[in-house]
Amino acid sequence: MTEPTVPVSGDRHGPRYGLRALAAVWLGKCAGIVLRLLGREGTHVPGRVALWVCPNLLCVIGRPNTVIVVTGTNGKTTTTNLLADSLEALGFRVSSNRAGSNLRDGIVATLIDGVTMWGRCRSDVAVVEMDERSALRVLPELAPNIVVCTNLTRDSIKRNAHPEFIAWILSSALSPTTTLVLNADDLITSSLGSDSNRREFFGVDPKGDEPREPSGSAVDASICPRCDERLEWDFWRFNHIGRVHCSACGFNSPSADTRVSLVDAATGLSALTINSETVNIRVVNDSIVNVYNLAAVAATLDVLDVAPQMIGSIVESLTPPSSRFADETAGGVRIVRLLTKGLVGVAVSRAFEHICSVPGNKIVLLAIDETTDRFDGVENTAWTYDADYEYLADPSITAIYVGGVRRHDQAFRLAMAGVDPKKIVVVESETHGADLAPLDNVDVVFNLYSNHNAEVTGDAVQRTLRTRLLEKTS
Amino acid sequence: MTLTIEMLYPEIANLHGDNANIEYLARCIPKAQVVRTGLNETPAFVSGKVDLVYLGPLTEKGQMRAIARLTPFKARIEELIQSGTHFLFTHNAMECLGSRIVNSEMNYDIPGVGIFDFSSDVRMFNRYTGKVMGSFDGVSQPIVGYKSQFSMVSDSPETPGFMTTTRGIGRNTTTHVEGVRVNNFIGTSLIGPVLVMNPHLTEWLVSSLVPSRKPELALKDFALAAYDARLREFQDNRTWSAFERVTR
Structure with a gap:
């Protein structure tokens, strides 16, 4: 294995500190200490305090020579954490906003945490998750070397x-000198930046059973960006993720420099190809989104000149957080608790697709209002x-209980999706479905909740189902 | 006789779930034929009989593409509007038929198709989101919906509105007049989708399209339950924020 050649020495901008910036760093650090003593989270607060004292702190604060920004709609927290883990495994000191405080304040707070009281940078690399809408307020001042975009x-x-x-x-905020690591299977992401930017593309090879026509509600890249003709799909994965070409003008999705090819989904055996060099790896593969996240990490390490063999061993050692679900069995019935982020159609579609793919007779308890x-x-x-929602019209789903304030909208949407109206049960409370759902002749019960009601609904429904199933057995 | 609904450019005019407007309408008129006209195809309304022409929400580039495609057919669209053909243009699709679209942040100022005399001002960093409730001639129950948009449409006294808001803003923050209604042309910036959220409006539209038979709403119980729940919420003053109002 060859050693990576990530530039690690020194920090940028340190000499430009003025007294005001230094005072901002001190105050930010004090705010962090106070929050920790109070047992409060507020990971963005030190940054907000510091920016109040020194509004251009993001320009002048010390940061390592290598700053990597990770952004995108889905997977940015996971990719940030995996990339930070990878660089730490390579022996680097990494500062990162792992907790996901990804607005300007949170990013400044991370950088404050990464410097000494005198403002000198303590880390070799910064891996910064950034909310994609914050790009104009972050990128020009932070001036990262690399921007990774998982998908849009x-x-x-x-x-x-x-x-x-x-x-x-994002394109408006990017510097032409920034290296971009982009998803080749996402036509919108892969168009980021300009010809001046160095671009490294990653992708996940088709699995063979994927359709060549999109079937989802939301497809955002249907026409050729050059000639407006309808694009043809080499394979379609979800939304506008997949590979396309245009028969009219010859346009193609960009080729991926770094590709993961799933050889055996059951064991996770995969081929990781980096610039035509292939290494066999096993990846934790509980969702295609996580495989993309691993591919993004591998591509970024390649940009940092880490050798492919070493990238393979690192990627193999990474364990992405499982999709936000918990699976337990009570009385012979699986209860699957699944975070289903309301307001975000893509996330909800993926959860419904997962339900559809699980074998057996299923009941769904749906309380996903935000x-x-x-x-x-x-x-x-x-x-x-x-x-x-069309995934839920699958015949293996025997009943869907919808609860919560928006229960009537949800029920109507289910009916519009082709769910048999007799299978739709509307209950006022978000948790009452767990009391009513018949648990005979069912193999899996899905407990779907959203971000805001994880405890009041997700936990409560899980407890009720568990108790009922255990009582039934006893 | 088959009733024809033409969806214009569905490959680009498909934001915010608004294509469900036509899905629901087609369910309410089982004999309806839905024609989907691609961006590089000639619209069916140009040379044939179409009963309703639909254009849904677009991106900013999508608006430009739609304007470029529709401008050559300006006279035909005007003729159809005058003769009473139904049109439904939702969200920012309506803006394509105005006089101009100005987007200073994206640095363009382009002429619209020019059928209506309003213009649109697009502010990419000032997105407006709010609820709307108001009245529409022909339906006794209030119309409800959402706005979530970058643009505001200018006042245009000569162009009648689709509805008059009782709560929430109209074409912009200074008027209760929302959207456009000229004969059977309806343009509205409401999303929801508006026909799904307003079964009484859908019923009116169905009876207008098929006057020979009593309109029957698809999934009526579900639609009315959702509408009634939303109306109760919108009639509660506590659900309205200070910014969701017309300021003179």
């Missing part, structure tokens, strides 16, 4: 509008028609 798909209609808007923000939006501003339910 539809997200909150209210906040993110559409992926083309996010791509425009009520926080209602309290913080305006809830917009249009996203449900951007999500593929």
Whole structure:
């Protein structure tokens, strides 16, 4: 194995510290200490305090010679953590906002944490997760060497509008000298930057059983960016993820420099190809999104001149966090608890697709409203028609219990998706479905909840189901 | 006789789940034929009989593409509007038929198809999201919906509105007049999708498209339950924020 050649010495911008910037760092550090003493999280607070004292702190604060920004709609937290783990495994001191505080304040807080009281940088590499909408407020000042973009798909209609808007923000904020690590299977992501940028592409090879026509509600790259003709799909994975070509003008998805090819999904045996050199690895593969995350890490390590063999061993050693689900069995019935982020059609579609793929007779308890939006501003339910509820019309699903404030909208959406109306049971409470669902002749019960109600609904439903199933057995 | 609904450019005009408008409408009119016209195809309305022409939400580049494709057929669209053909243009699709679209952040100022005399001001860093409730001639129940948009449409006294808001903003933050209604042309920036969220409006549209038979809503119980729940919520003053109002 060859040693990596990541530039590690020194820190940038340290000499430009003024008294004000130094005071901001001190205050930020003090704020962090106070928060820790109080047992509070608030990972962005030190950054907010420091920026209040010195608004251009992000320009001048010391940071390592290598700064990597990870952004994208899905997988940025996972990819950030895996990349930071990889670089630590290579022996580097890494500063990173692992907790996911990814707005400007949180990024500044991470950098404050990574410098001494005198502002000298203590790490060799910074791996920074960045909210994609914050690019204009972060990238020009942070000036990263590398920007990794995992994917750009539809997200909150209210906040993110559409992926083309996010791509425009990112491209507007990118420096032509930044190296880009981009998803080749995402036509919107792969178009980021300009010809001046060095671009490394990663992808996941087709699995053979993937369709050549999209079937989802939300496909954002259907026409050729050169000639507007309808694109043809070499394979389609989800949303606009897949590979395309245009028969009219010859346009193609870019070739991936770093590719993962799943040889055996059951064992995770895969071929990792980096610039035509292939190494066999085993990857933890509980979702295709995680395989993309691993490919992004491998591609970034390649940009950092880590040797392919070493990249293979590192990637093999990584364990992505499992998709946010927990699986238990009680009384012979599986109870699968699955975080299903309301407001984000892509995430909801993937959860529904997963349910559809699990064998056996299934019951679904659906309580995925994001009520926080209602309290913080305006809830917009249009996203449900951007999500593929059609997966839930599968005959193996025997009943769907919908609860919560938006239960009638959810029930209507299910009926529109082709779910037999007799299978749809509307209950007022988010948890009451767990009391009512018949648990005979069922193999799997899915407990779907959202971010805001993980404890009040997700936990409660899980407890009720477990108790009922164990009582039934006893 | 088959009723024809033409969806224009569905490969680009498909944001915010709004294509469900046509999915639901087609379910309410089982004999309807839905024609999907691609970006590089000639619209069916140009030379044949179409009963309803639909254009859904677009990206900013998508708006430009739609304008380029529709401009050559300006006279035909005007003729169809005058003769009473139904149109439904939702979200920012309606803006394509106005006089101009100005987007200073993306650095363009382009003429629209020019059928209506309003213009649109697009602010990429000032996205407006809010609820809307109002009245529409022909339906006694209130219309409800959401706005989530970068653009505001200018006042245009000569162009009648689709609805008058009782809560929430209209074409912009200074008017209660929302959207456009000229004969059977309906343009609205409401999303939801508007026909799915407003079964009474859908019922009116179905009866207008097929006057010979009593309209029957598909999945009526589900649709009405969702509408009634939302209306109760929208009629509660506590659900409205200060910014969701017209300011003179």
